[in-house]
Amino acid sequence: MDDKELRSARQSVPPNAEQLINALRQIGYSFEQAVSDLVDNCVNAKAKNVLIRLQYDDQAIVQLLVADDGHGMTESLLQRAMRFGAHEDIGDLSLGKFGMGMKLASFSHAKTLSVHTVSGASACGRRWTVEGISRNWLLEEIPSEEAREATAGPFPSMDLARCGSVIEWSRIDRLATSKNGVDATLSQLFNRLRVHLGLHFHRFLESRRLSIRLDSQHVDGSEADRATEIAALNPFRYDESGAPEFPQNFPVTIPEIGKIKAIAHIWPPNSKSPEYKLGNRAASRQGFYFYRNDRLIQAGGWNGVVEHETEPHTSLARIAVDLPESMDEHFGLNVQKSLVIVPPPFAESMQAATSASGVQFSKYRSLAERVYRKKDVRAQTDYPLVPDGALPAELARRARDVLGDGSKTRPVKIVWDELSDPGALFEVDREEMCLRLDKRMRRKLLGGKRGTQTDLPVVKLLLFLLLEQDFDKARHSAQRRKQLDALSELLSTALRFE
Ligand SMILES: Nc1ncnc2c1ncn2[C@@H]1O[C@H](COP(=O)(O)OP(=O)(O)O)[C@@H](O)[C@H]1O
Numbered sequence: 001m002d003d004k005e006l007r008s009a010r011q012s013v014p015p016n017a018e019q020l021i022n023a024l025r026q027i028g029y030s031f032e033q034a035v036s037d038l039v040d041n042c043v044n045a046k047a048k049n050v051l052i053r054l055q056y057d058d059q060a061i062v063q064l065l066v067a068d069d070g071h072g073m074t075e076s077l078l079q080r081a082m083r084f085g086a087h088e089d090i091g092d093l094s095l096g097k098f099g100m101g102m103k104l105a106s107f108s109h110a111k112t113l114s115v116h117t118v119s120g121a122s123a124c125g126r127r128w129t130v131e132g133i134s135r136n137w138l139l140e141e142i143p144s145e146e147a148r149e150a151t152a153g154p155f156p157s158m159d160l161a162r163c164g165s166v167i168e169w170s171r172i173d174r175l176a177t178s179k180n181g182v183d184a185t186l187s188q189l190f191n192r193l194r195v196h197l198g199l200h201f202h203r204f205l206e207s208r209r210l211s212i213r214l215d216s217q218h219v220d221g222s223e224a225d226r227a228t229e230i231a232a233l234n235p236f237r238y239d240e241s242g243a244p245e246f247p248q249n250f251p252v253t254i255p256e257i258g259k260i261k262a263i264a265h266i267w268p269p270n271s272k273s274p275e276y277k278l279g280n281r282a283a284s285r286q287g288f289y290f291y292r293n294d295r296l297i298q299a300g301g302w303n304g305v306v307e308h309e310t311e312p313h314t315s316l317a318r319i320a321v322d323l324p325e326s327m328d329e330h331f332g333l334n335v336q337k338s339l340v341i342v343p344p345p346f347a348e349s350m351q352a353a354t355s356a357s358g359v360q361f362s363k364y365r366s367l368a369e370r371v372y373r374k375k376d377v378r379a380q381t382d383y384p385l386v387p388d389g390a391l392p393a394e395l396a397r398r399a400r401d402v403l404g405d406g407s408k409t410r411p412v413k414i415v416w417d418e419l420s421d422p423g424a425l426f427e428v429d430r431e432e433m434c435l436r437l438d439k440r441m442r443r444k445l446l447g448g449k450r451g452t453q454t455d456l457p458v459v460k461l462l463l464f465l466l467l468e469q470d471f472d473k474a475r476h477s478a479q480r481r482k483q484l485d486a487l488s489e490l491l492s493t494a495l496r497f498e
């Protein structure tokens with residue numbers, strides 16, 4: 001076929017705009033991923049401050065604003081930016097790959113996207129609506145005064161008079177109000193944003209290159225409320241490594257692609273740190289942490305390198321990988337920029353990797369597992385329990401000899417107290433590692449005499465021996481609780497005969 005024939009055999013068949021936008025709205029952005037994509041653009045625009053404002057009425061969240069004090073856009077830049085598939089070559093600081101982020105993120109939650117921006121002296125704005133797109137991509141121009149007003153705020157710590165942008169979602173239709181009301185919905189969404197943005201931008205937040213604030217506002221125009229600032233969540237910030245020989249660098253050579261550095265960490269077991277728990281999903285947060293331009297793209301997941309992605313025993317294994325720009329054509333991102341799509345030989349290369357000090361990758365995983373399992377064993381048996389303080393010194397020493405194993409012990413305090421349950425004779429306080437005994441029992445046993453710190457040692461020791469196992473959290477079952485209630489009642493009855 002020559003050129004002419006080829007031309008005559010082809011026709012341009014543009015998509016049905018209405019169906020296309022409806023399909024694009026379902027691409028699968030979560031709320032926090034969508035907001036994060038807007039913040040990403042703010043960071044590209046060199047913003048120092050970002051404000052995310054959720055606006056609500058009595059029934060629902062109806063509008064969202066993301067304001068930033070970055071460099072803003074001129075009118076011609078804005079016009080190009082609104083295009084689906086805007087392609088601006090902004091060099092290696094950008095994560096924008098498809099020129100779609102702002103639009104897709106917004107339409108995944110709302111039916112109107114308005115962009116107001118100030119650059120130099122002029123303010124301008126553009127608006128997409130689902131209906132405008134459906135009617136063959138009709139983009140609305142927002143009058144300059146309206147754009148000026150929208151950027152005037154007020155926004156805390158920001159002045160957008162000279163430059164900056166305000167992205168607005170209105171007619172939000174994809175944020176369900178929880179059955180507990182708008183208030184509860186707002187606090188859930190704030191929590192989700194705190195984890196996602198705190199993680200995704202943790203390097204920017206830690207180095208104070210960026211501050212992200214959140215607030216909410218009733219649409220009747222009242223003052224903003226619930227103002228809070230996003231704190232960095234660094235998934236590698238622990239006090240002491242779970243294994244002293246870690247972290248270690250595993251250089252990975254991927255055939256025909258190049259070398260990358262994978263820094264493998266082992267978290268200390270039992271960590272309560274929010275940076276370990278990451279929204280209470282530690283087991284699904286093991287694996288790779290891929291960074292690109294200091295943004296954390298993927299926070300956990302094994303990308304096909306291991307079979308069981310969320311095996312709880314390997315929860316302590318986290319590996320940081322900084323992807324250089326030169327790898328962009330091999331390591332792709334999904335549209336939401338939340339997952340890295342690794343090149344096919346990656347899994348094998350990673351499995352074959354050995355650290356500088358000779359640890360194989362598989363060894364690293366089994367070491368992480370050993371550290372975790374040790375935690376399991378420790379949590380169940382730990383060091384032997386011994387009664388603390390409430391016994392005559394000589395008896396306490398003997399008890400330590402008999403009950404302890406000569407090295408470390410866990411003391412349990414025994415005190416006379418007024419118990420929260422007036423019918424109970426004892427209370428096992430696992431948090432404080434304290435056995436509380438009912439004061440009235442002591443009075444009765446001492447026959448009204450004044451007691452001393454170390455009185456009634458036989459009673460204390462016997463109760464300690466009876467209840468020792470209940471200081472292990474693992475044994476704290478509903479059935480055992482019932483048994484303890486019954487025991488307490490039985491002892492109360494016995495006490496009547498003293
Ligand atoms: N907050 C902002 N400040 C300045 N420019 C922005 C902002 N948000 C978006 N833009 C411009 O809009 C363009 C399109 O954004 P987007 O749809 O997210 O695609 P991408 O980020 O992939 O380029 C960006 O390349 C940028 O030029």
Ligand SMILES: [Mg+2]
Pocket residue numbers: 037040041095096100101102
């Ligand atoms: Mg973008």
